[in-house]
Amino acid sequence: MIRQVKHIIKVILIFALVMCWGITLGYTNNIEKENNTINFYFENGNIRADTIKNIEENKSDISVVGWTEKSLQSAINVDLNRNANDLKVLAIRGNSSLLFDGALLFQDDKDGCLIDTETSYKLFGSTHSIGKEITYGERKLIVRGIHDGTKSNIIVQLLEDDNEVLDGLTIDGTDMTLNKIEEFKTTFGIQEMAVSGGIYHSFAKVFSMVLPIIALVLILIKVITYFFKAKRRPVLKIIYISMAIITVAILFKITKLNFSIPLDMIPNKWSDFDFWSKMWKENVDKLQYVLYMKKYGIDIYNIENMMMSGLYSILTVILFVINLKVNKVKDIKELIYIVSVSVLCTFIAVLTIWSKFSFDVNITMLWVLYPLYLCGNYFMDVHEKYFKYEENEIIPEIRIKETVTN
Known part of the structure; x- marks a missing residue:
């Protein structure tokens, strides 16, 4: 025994x-992550969304996405009369694939959004929410997928006329040497440190x-x-x-x-x-x-x-x-x-x-x-x-x- x-x-x-x-x-x-990315975190509020367009025009060989995060936001499912409060909304300008792997939100998809699993349950009662509609502020958005690469509850694209202050900028750093990064910062007036997206x-x-x-x-x-x-x-x-x-x-x-x-x-x-x-x-x-x-x-x-x-x-x-x-x-x-x-x-x-x-x-x-x-x-x-x-x-x-x- x-x-x-x-x-x-x-x-x-x-x-x-x-x-x-x-x-x-x-x-x-x-x-x-599959992508080798570099992040810049802005604290002085001098980089706005239109900077992304300037970068894309002058550095077409570099993939870039700008983003800003808002807290204490709300979303509504009008059909089921369900609400989700205290949300974090990540508004981006660029393709979401540069930020995390998984569900995609393309740059020209202004009517789409990504939500996390918890928000999907709050608004729809299940994770079967892809293709369904939610309301965020004055925008009606179609759920394109369930994301799991961020603690932001909803991810949307910034509208063309939005010129908000960016909280961060992410670029593809696959071919970026230290000298090229410094050159990039000087060209577009970025003073913040370049942080590897894969540091964690x-x-x-x-x-x-x-x-x-x-x-x-x-x-x-x-x-x-x-x-x-x-x-x-x-x-x-x-x-x-x-x-x-x-x-x-x-x-x-x-x-x-x-x-x-x-x-x-x-x-x-x-x-x-x-x-x-x-x-x-x-x-x-x-x-x-x-x-x-x-x-x-x-x-x-x-x-x-x-x-x-x-x-x-x-x-x-x-x-x-x-x-x-x-x-x-x-x-x-x-x-x-x-x-x-x-x-x-x-x-x-x-x-x-x-x-x-x-x-x-x-x-x-x-x-x-x-x-x-x-x-x-x-x-x-x-x-x-x-x-x-x-x-x-x-x-x-x-x-x-x-x-x-x-």
């Missing part, structure tokens, strides 16, 4: 580990990589330790070096990590230390600016997902440590058993997360990382006695010489 309870506890711990890490990856993927996703991605990095470090520590213990055994040292390279290669393969340095970050002279200090100061200032600036609907949605990713990442690390203590692999049968349980738990976790959260977590990293760690750790632990060189071990050549001498 006690043995069965222990097996159940092991299965629960493995499932909890996979589930928490899957949710971490899910929240991270939830704010991943970058932080969330760091959270989701904590577990792979910890697993990699633990394996590498063992490899390095046994490397130095393998005295006068060059073959073993080659094996250890190969294991370290393979481990790092597998991590990069399953996590799809890519490291690149923008050309603008490389100074003309490597002795130009002022360049590096200036770049460091700019990055610190930008981080402080992001922390303290006013947050809008498109930011709050990303911040909430980032924070949830961080929270579940912490839980994942705690469960990983507990699993290391509880699920100790002593033989090959137990290894096969735990790996099989891990794969089964991953399958159930993926189905659960998809059905409840609609997160995309069905990725290679979730399936193979923990089993790979178990196999690598087992290989190092169980075969340790074959890898270590004992201090009192006598090399065969020395034994032969001693025999001849005697």
Whole structure:
């Protein structure tokens, strides 16, 4: 009975580990955008909606969308006599695809709008609201889709004669280097900092990589330790070096990590230390600016997902440590058993997360990382006695010489 309870506890711990890490990856993927965007947040009120037209005329190769957010707004469903109050309305000039993925609201669609799920229930009693009409102020709008990439409840296009002050401007930064960004700001009189649209996703991605990095470090520590213990055994040292390279290669393969340095970050002279200090100061200032600036609907949605990713990442690390203590692999049968349980738990976790959260977590990293760690750790632990060189071990050549001498 006690043995069965222990097996159940092991299965629960493995499932909890996979589930928490899957949710971490899910929240991270939830704010991943296909577009590489750059945001400007205006606080001085000197940029108006007609600036968008000026940018489009002079920089036709750059996709751009301006936006302003209004709070405490109301919308009405006249047919059902339903109201939705205390809404946030995001009024944009440009295509919504630059702000978030999913439902689209094109720039020339002045009669359309996007609403969130909660507002759809308030106005229609369900999410079947696409193609139906609502009234916002004096405008009658057709619901084009349900959005989930912002905390703004309704998204509309600014009318042609609207020249409101913009709260922000978003541009496509795919081909924008640091120098081109500065040139863009100078051309159109923008003084605010350029903030990457994927900054929150970058932080969330760091959270989701904590577990792979910890697993990699633990394996590498063992490899390095046994490397130095393998005295006068060059073959073993080659094996250890190969294991370290393979481990790092597998991590990069399953996590799809890519490291690149923008050309603008490389100074003309490597002795130009002022360049590096200036770049460091700019990055610190930008981080402080992001922390303290006013947050809008498109930011709050990303911040909430980032924070949830961080929270579940912490839980994942705690469960990983507990699993290391509880699920100790002593033989090959137990290894096969735990790996099989891990794969089964991953399958159930993926189905659960998809059905409840609609997160995309069905990725290679979730399936193979923990089993790979178990196999690598087992290989190092169980075969340790074959890898270590004992201090009192006598090399065969020395034994032969001693025999001849005697």
